[in-house]
Structures are given as C-alpha cells and as structure tokens.
Amino acid sequence: MRIQDLRPIDCDMHPVVPNIRALVPFLAKNWAASVNDRGIEGFDSISYPPNAPISARPDWRPDGKGLPTSVEDYRRHVLDRWNVQYAIGNCLYGAHLALSEDIGVAMASAVNDWMVANWLDAEPRMRASIVVAPQNPERAAAEIDRCAPDKRFVQVLLPAMVEAPLGRRQYWPIYAAAERHGLPVGIHAGSSYRHPVTPVGWPSYYVEDYASQSYAFQGQLGSLIAEGVFNKFPGLKVVLLESGVSWLIPFLWRMTKFWRGTRSEVPWVTRPPIEIARDHVRLSIQPFDAPDDPAIVGRIIEHMQSDAMLLFASDYPHFQYEDDAVLPPGLSEDFTRRLAHDNPLETYPRLKEVQS
Amino acid sequence: MTDAPAKPIENDGVIDCDIHPAIRSFEDLKPYLSKHWWDYYSTYGLRSRQGFVKGTPYPKIAPSAMRRDAWPETGLPGSDLKLMQTQHLDAHNIQLGVLNPLNPSGGDLNVDFSAALCSATNDWLLETFTRKEKRLKASIMVAYEDGASAAAEIHRRAPEKDFVQVLLLSRTSEPLGKRRYWPIFEAASEHNLPVAVHVFGYSGHPATNSGHPSFYLEEGAAHPAGIQASIASLIFEGVFERYPNFRLLVIEAGFAWLPAFSWRLDKLWNRMRGEVPHVKRPPSEYIKERVWITTQPMEESQRPQQVVEIMDYIGWDRLMFASDYPHWDFDDPKFGLPPSLGAEQRAMVRYRNAQALYGL
Numbered sequence: 001m002r003i004q005d006l007r008p009i010d011c012d013m014h015p016v017v018p019n020i021r022a023l024v025p026f027l028a029k030n031w032a033a034s035v036n037d038r039g040i041e042g043f044d045s046i047s048y049p050p051n052a053p054i055s056a057r058p059d060w061r062p063d064g065k066g067l068p069t070s071v072e073d074y075r076r077h078v079l080d081r082w083n084v085q086y087a088i089g090n091c092l093y094g095a096h097l098a099l100s101e102d103i104g105v106a107m108a109s110a111v112n113d114w115m116v117a118n119w120l121d122a123e124p125r126m127r128a129s130i131v132v133a134p135q136n137p138e139r140a141a142a143e144i145d146r147c148a149p150d151k152r153f154v155q156v157l158l159p160a161m162v163e164a165p166l167g168r169r170q171y172w173p174i175y176a177a178a179e180r181h182g183l184p185v186g187i188h189a190g191s192s193y194r195h196p197v198t199p200v201g202w203p204s205y206y207v208e209d210y211a212s213q214s215y216a217f218q219g220q221l222g223s224l225i226a227e228g229v230f231n232k233f234p235g236l237k238v239v240l241l242e243s244g245v246s247w248l249i250p251f252l253w254r255m256t257k258f259w260r261g262t263r264s265e266v267p268w269v270t271r272p273p274i275e276i277a278r279d280h281v282r283l284s285i286q287p288f289d290a291p292d293d294p295a296i297v298g299r300i301i302e303h304m305q306s307d308a309m310l311l312f313a314s315d316y317p318h319f320q321y322e323d324d325a326v327l328p329p330g331l332s333e334d335f336t337r338r339l340a341h342d343n344p345l346e347t348y349p350r351l352k353e354v355q356s
Numbered sequence: 357m358t359d360a361p362a363k364p365i366e367n368d369g370v371i372d373c374d375i376h377p378a379i380r381s382f383e384d385l386k387p388y389l390s391k392h393w394w395d396y397y398s399t400y401g402l403r404s405r406q407g408f409v410k411g412t413p414y415p416k417i418a419p420s421a422m423r424r425d426a427w428p429e430t431g432l433p434g435s436d437l438k439l440m441q442t443q444h445l446d447a448h449n450i451q452l453g454v455l456n457p458l459n460p461s462g463g464d465l466n467v468d469f470s471a472a473l474c475s476a477t478n479d480w481l482l483e484t485f486t487r488k489e490k491r492l493k494a495s496i497m498v499a500y501e502d503g504a505s506a507a508a509e510i511h512r513r514a515p516e517k518d519f520v521q522v523l524l525l526s527r528t529s530e531p532l533g534k535r536r537y538w539p540i541f542e543a544a545s546e547h548n549l550p551v552a553v554h555v556f557g558y559s560g561h562p563a564t565n566s567g568h569p570s571f572y573l574e575e576g577a578a579h580p581a582g583i584q585a586s587i588a589s590l591i592f593e594g595v596f597e598r599y600p601n602f603r604l605l606v607i608e609a610g611f612a613w614l615p616a617f618s619w620r621l622d623k624l625w626n627r628m629r630g631e632v633p634h635v636k637r638p639p640s641e642y643i644k645e646r647v648w649i650t651t652q653p654m655e656e657s658q659r660p661q662q663v664v665e666i667m668d669y670i671g672w673d674r675l676m677f678a679s680d681y682p683h684w685d686f687d688d689p690k691f692g693l694p695p696s697l698g699a700e701q702r703a704m705v706r707y708r709n710a711q712a713l714y715g716l
C-alpha cells in the first residue's frame with residue numbers, strides 16, 4: 001500500500017513567512033510604520049535557525065539553500081507527490097517571541113491574514129491553524145473569535161514553551177474559545193525563550209535546544225492534565241505537533257503512578273492520566289523518535305494501546321526523513337489508514353465541514 | 357575499591373541503591389563544623405535557589421515525603437539506625453544499602469558553606485551509619501556548583517572504602533556537561549567512582565522549560581526531563597569522550613524514558629553532528645556503556661510486560677534496584693519488580709549490576 005492511495009491529511013506542515021516585509025500589508029498603520037521606523041528585523045525564531053540541517057530537507061531548499069516559501073514548492077514536494085487531500089499549515093513565525101504583548105498580538109493577526117491571502121486562497125487543499133500570541137490569553141481568545149468564522153482555520157496554535165505551563169488557569173480563555181468554535185489546540189515545538197530550554201539551564205548547542213522540545217511536551221501534558229483543563233473543557237482535543245512521539249507512554253506511566261500517590265493534591269483528576277491522554281491528546285507522527293526497525297516501531301505503537309492517537313504529518317520542510325519515508329516502517333495497513341485519514345478527520349471536525 | 361567481603365548474595369538478597377539517612381536535627385552536624393560555619397548556619401540558615409525558609413516550594417504529599425510508618429520515636433525517618441535495620445535492612449534482606457543524604461544537599465548558594473556542610477555530612481555518615489553497620493555504604497556529598505571544592509572533597513574521601521560513589525542532585529544550575537562541573541568528573545574518574553545523580557534540588561530554573569508548574573505531581577513527573585537534559589549535556593559537551601572512566605548512575609528518575617530518549621538523541625546527532633564534532637559516537641552508545649539507572653519509582657503499565665520490554669531495551673546489565681526507603685513512594689523489594697522476570701534478570705537487577713558498578 002502506498003501513502004498516495006490513502007489521500008492522506010497532512011496535519012503538520014509549515015508555511016514560511018519569507019521576511020517581515022511580507023507581513024507589512026497586513027499590519028495596522030502604526031505597526032507597519034514601526035517596522036520601518038524602528039528597523040524591526042523580524043520574528044524568525046532561533047528554534048529553527050534557517051540554515052540548520054533540521055530546518056529544511058536539502059532537496060526541499062530552493063537551489064539547495066534557504067527555506068522554501070511558496071505554495072508551488074509545497075505542491076510539488078508534498079501535496080501532489082503524496083496525493084494529500086488536505087494540509088494544515090502551522091506557521092511558526094515568532095509572534096510569541098515579542099516581549100510586548102501588543103506587538104505579539106499585531107504579528108499574530110498579520111500572520112493569520114497573510115495565511116489566508118497567500119496559502120488558503122491560493123490552494124484549495126490548504127487549511128491552517130490560528131496563530132495566537134500567548135502573551136495575553138484574553139487577546140488570544142479574541143483573535144480566535146476573529147478568525148474562526150473562516151472554516152478553513154481548523155485549529156489554534158501554541159508554542160510548546162511559553163511564560164507559564166499551558167495548563168495554568170491564566171490560559172483557559174484560549175481553551176474556552178477553542179472549544180466554543182470546535183477547534184482543537186495544537187501545541188507545536190518552539191519556545192518564546194522566557195525560561196531556559198532545559199530545567200537545568202541553558203545548554204551550549206543547538207542540538208540540545210532541539211532535544212529540549214520533548215521536555216516541553218512532557219511538562220505541558222503534565223500541566224494540562226494536572227490543572228484540570230480536560231475536566232473544564234471536556235470537548236477539547238490537544239494535538240502535540242513535532243513532539244517525537246515515543247516519549248509519550250513512558251511519561252504517562254510515570255505520571256499515572258505518581259498520581260495514584262498524590263491525587264489528593266488534584267482531586268479533580270479522577271481518572272488515570274494515561275486514560276485522559278488517550279481520550280484528549282493526539283500527536284503528529286513526524287518526527288518519530290525510534291530506529292528504523294519495524295519491531296521497535298510496532299512495540300511503541302502497541303504500548304500506546306490506541307489506534308486513534310497518531311496523525312499523519314510531513315513536517316514540511318523540516319528534515320526528519322529522506323525520500324518518501326514519511327512513515328516509520330512496519331505500520332499495518334489498517335493503522336496507516338487510520339493515522340493518514342480517519343484520525344485527522346476525527347480530530348479536526350472542520351475538515352468535514354468545508355469540502356474542496 | 358572496597359574491603360567488603362565479596363560474599364555471594366543469593367536468593368532474596370538485595371543491594372538497595374537508594375536509602376535516605378536523615379539528621380535528627382542540625383545539631384547532629386555541629387561536631388563536624390567549625391565555629392564559624394556553625395555560627396553562620398545559626399544566623400543565616402540554609403539558602404538555595406528557592407524562596408522557602410522551611411519546607412519545600414511544592415508541599416510533599418506526606419510530612420517530609422516520608423512513609424508514615426517510618427517515623428522513629430524522635431527525629432526524622434532515616435535518622436534512627438536501629439529502625440532502619442529492623443524495618444528495612446533485616447525485613448527485606450538488604451545485604452548492602454547505599455546512603456544518599458538529601459538534606460542538607462550540596463546545593464547551598466554559599467559554596468564555601470556548602471562545602472563545609474558536605475564535608476560535615478560525610479563525617480556524620482561514617483560515624484553514624486557505615487562504621488556501625490557493615491551493610492551500609494555511603495555517597496560522597498559534594499558542593500557540586502563549585503567544581504574545585506567538590507573535587508577536593510572527592511580526593512579526600514575516596515580512600516575511605518565506605519564511600520562508593522559521588523552524589524549530586526539533578527537540578528544543577530547549569531546542564532551537567534558544562535565545564536564548571538568537569539573537576540567533579542575528573543576526580544571521580546581518577547578514583548574510579550561512579551557519579552550518582554539523584555532527582556530534586558534547586559537549579560533556580562523552573563521544573564519545566566515553560567515555567568513553574570503548580571503541583572508536586574507535576575514536579576515528580578518532570579524529574580526525568582531534567583535528567584534527560586543533563587545526559588544530553590554530558591554527551592554533547594564531550595564528557596564521555598574526555599573522561600573514559602566516567603560512569604553515571606541515575607537515581608529516582610524511573611527508567612522507562614531512557615530508550616525513547618536515546619533514540620531521539622541518535623537521530624539528532626546524526627542530523628547535526630557537524631555542530632558537535634567532538635562527539636564521536638551515537639549518543640545511545642555512550643548511554644549503553646556508561647549510564648546505569650535505578651528502578652524506583654518503577655514505571656507501571658496496565659500490561660506489566662510492556663515495562664519489561666522497555667527494561668530489555670535498556671539492557672539487563674544496567675538496571676539497579678532502589679527502594680527509596682523511607683520515603684512515601686518506596687518500592688518494596690518483595691513486590692517492586694515485575695513478576696515475569698527470569699531468575700537471571702532478577703539477580704542482575706537486585707544485586708549483580710550494583711556489585712559490578714561499585715566493584716563489590
């Protein structure tokens with residue numbers, strides 16, 4: 001069975017804002033002026049240094065260098081190549097980096113309007129996540145309300161490291177807005193760099209920075225469960241994007257065991273964390289942190305005890321795999337069909353609302 | 357490296373790699389502190405990278421995180437050798453136990469005071485426990501934020517055979533591979549002592565890289581992430597290359613996360629090895645050869661065999677039993693390990709690997 005035969009839904013690809021000038025037309029007059037008058041150079045995030053090997057697959061870099069930024073590139077490299085039915089664009093432009101929430105909110109709105117003009121209107125198979133500035137959850141909720149009427153927005157997007165753990169009650173307006181509009185919340189690798197990227201301080205190397213993303217997902221999942229987000233918003237789904245996947249079950253075993261001893265601290269958590277996660281948490285399949293060994297891959301999947309959690313993703317243009325090896329080896333046909341198509345449709349109800 | 361008799365441990369014998377002794381009060385350390393440091397302690401107390409005078413930022417789930425049945429008539433659990441002997445060593449056929457004091461730790465902000473406290477604790481460990489009970493061995497406490505004084509303490513204590521390893525807490529102020537910590541690894545390597553990293557401590561940074569979580573539950577769930585960051589740092593800073601004799605023991609972080617983490621690092625190293633040309637081999641190889649890990653708190657799945665499969669990935673020669681006595685999340689040596697282990701696997705985890713690591 002070839003992935004092309006399944007009409008897969010690409011749940012994590014990254015439209016790249018080529019430079020801040022591309023956003024200026026979508027900024028209010030004062031912010032557009034600021035970009036020029038203050039010489040604001042941009043909000044590209046150090047989470048993905050443009051020339052770092054992982055930031056783009058060599059054969060996806062235009063002329064072998066830089067980042068691919070056009071919808072035509074993506075069509076050629078992924079949409080047509082793998083016969084993708086829908087793709088969800090998760091723009092990683094760093095609105096979340098801004099230390100002024102006003103700038104962050106302005107940038108997030110500009111990114112969303114730029115997404116409509118440059119991607120959603122340009123390619124009928126494209127869908128997108130609503131980028132919000134986590135610096136101010138009330139204003140993030142307002143941005144969700146502003147964008148949600150366009151049903152091509154299918155998710156709310158947050159970075160994995162922000163100012164406080166995402167389960168904290170200060171973030172709940174975001175979840176209330178997401179639930180209100182039937183949108184899952186995607187948490188994507190990335191940081192606003194308010195804290196060191198490890199719990200023991202700043203590491204020396206970029207390879208450690210990237211490795212630290214999976215520590216962030218552990219912390220966020222722990223926070224969302226412990227704070228009771230899924231009690232308050234029982235309809236909410238959270239999608240962990242570019243998390244690495246294989247860390248998940250060992251983390252949940254540990255948390256579930258510890259919860260058995262400490263549940264008087266969080267009396268609202270009335271079910272084992274691992275069960276809550278199976279109901280509410282989904283993960284994009286790239287990268288899949290395991291050797292290319294079907295036996296090991298099979299075991300990781302088996303340990304999840306669920307065929308509903310994984311979602312197909314190219315992670316375009318990041319360099320996670322070569323050629324057509326977009327799926328880890330050894331997945332059964334049935335499981336592949338679920339993750340390529342059924343699970344995304346269940347996770348993103350809006351995909352069924354607007355047919356293209 | 358030790359004069360303990362190499363007597364075979366059989367049947368239900370156990371080496372417990374994590375027992376926590378406690379001082380009854382700070383008066384216990386007074387005989388080992390200079391007048392200056394006693395006065396300093398009496399005036400300013402302990403100060404680490406957190407805000408509480410007493411207790412901990414995350415209230416534990418039981419007083420001092422102790423088993424409710426482990427309190428002696430006076431003092432804290434772990435402070436009464438007799439109770440430790442009857443309730444734990446005798447009851448569970450612990451043939452050897454390694455003492456890891458947590459309070460005071462080696463993380464006081466005043467590194468000179470911290471060094472004095474560690475040295476006092478080391479004296480106290482010998483006199484209160486190991487010289488009175490042959491089944492007990494101890495860890496060398498060091499002021500780990502100050503490489504020079506930590507190395508000096510290692511050199512001073514290493515000849516004493518009751519010490520079997522160097523102990524740090526996991527929440528160091530920088531990732532553990534950073535150069536400030538290299539004197540510790542150099543000294544430990546010179547004396548062929550493993551470096552043990554036990555979870556907890558105060559790095560001064562939040563327990564998650566997205567800020568401070570609210571709950572003790574989350575702090576507990578987050579410990580492996582801190583250890584993961586330090587293992588990544590040890591690998592990518594080249595510590596395993598630089599100190600071929602350096603061996604790491606991870607304590608109280610569980611273990612099930614280790615294979616997935618190794619696989620992640622291998623992929624990333626493969627992609628970005630140009631950034632770290634001094635790292636010569638895939639990270640998983642350093643981990644397989646140089647990292648040992650204790651079992652407690654043993655991860656549990658609804659299907660216990662899944663955890664056994666993970667143990668198999670880690671390697672049966674790398675897992676070491678730990679009870680965490682007398683803490684509330686104690687793993688019972690009788691019931692702590694999955695029942696499906698074969699006799700050989702059981703023996704390796706319960707004592708043989710510890711014998712090999714400590715050269716006992």
